[in-house]
Amino acid sequence: MTTRREFLVLAGAAVAAPAVVEAQIDPNQAEKRKAAFAEALHRVVGDARVRRGRVKLQLPPLIDNGNSVPLSVSVESPMTPADHVKAIHVFTEKNPLPDVISVHLGPRSGRAYLATRIRLADSQTVLAIAQMSDGSFWSDGAEVVVTLSACLEEGLI
């Protein structure tokens, strides 16, 4: 609940610092995020082809609170020294930064599995990419609907 005093402080700040407010609303933001997403992807994958399959990304389809979203990734792989998953990367399309997490595994992991909790700023597609020991890349995407966004809610209001 915003008190009257907090509201007045905030109103004063909005008048005093219009540059900060303008910086927040960038008309090219969507384009910039798309470019950042493509760049982050390119940094991991390079020019290799990313195929669909083998990876299973699990996220709840409807998210009430984007501040803490359970996510799990598992990859089909025998996890032997000859054939294992080297790394799993998770990316988001519309978060302020596309990277979420990168984990490096090996045959001693036994199973290519990861579970964590992430932040989501908007309804978007989350992408998981697995890098195999033979150099191939596999991916899976999940579409999520976020009702309460992370990052911006507390900060701006």
Added chain:
Amino acid sequence: MARVVVNVPASAKRGELIEIKTLAAHTMETGFRRTQLGELIPRDIIRSFVCAYNGEEIFRAGLHPAIAANPLLVFTAVATESGTITFTWSGDNGYSATQSAAITVV
């Protein structure tokens, strides 16, 4: 104060798959939030996590601001021999935490 919790089974059969859960108490400040006066709150996150089994690295993670506060990591490992599993977190502003767990392999 760096508080961390790890969950590793106390004993396992040789070659068995064990599940390791780790949790670190950390706000994971994203660096995108602002105070009521419009100033940016600087980023303060845990950037990396390493798990070593008897000194040999078996799992490593690079974290970004999109990881929720109090980062939870769940992963698996093969129980190969008795010994200790050590966990190290490190991040912005000199954050560092270490925890270890003993495992008996029969």
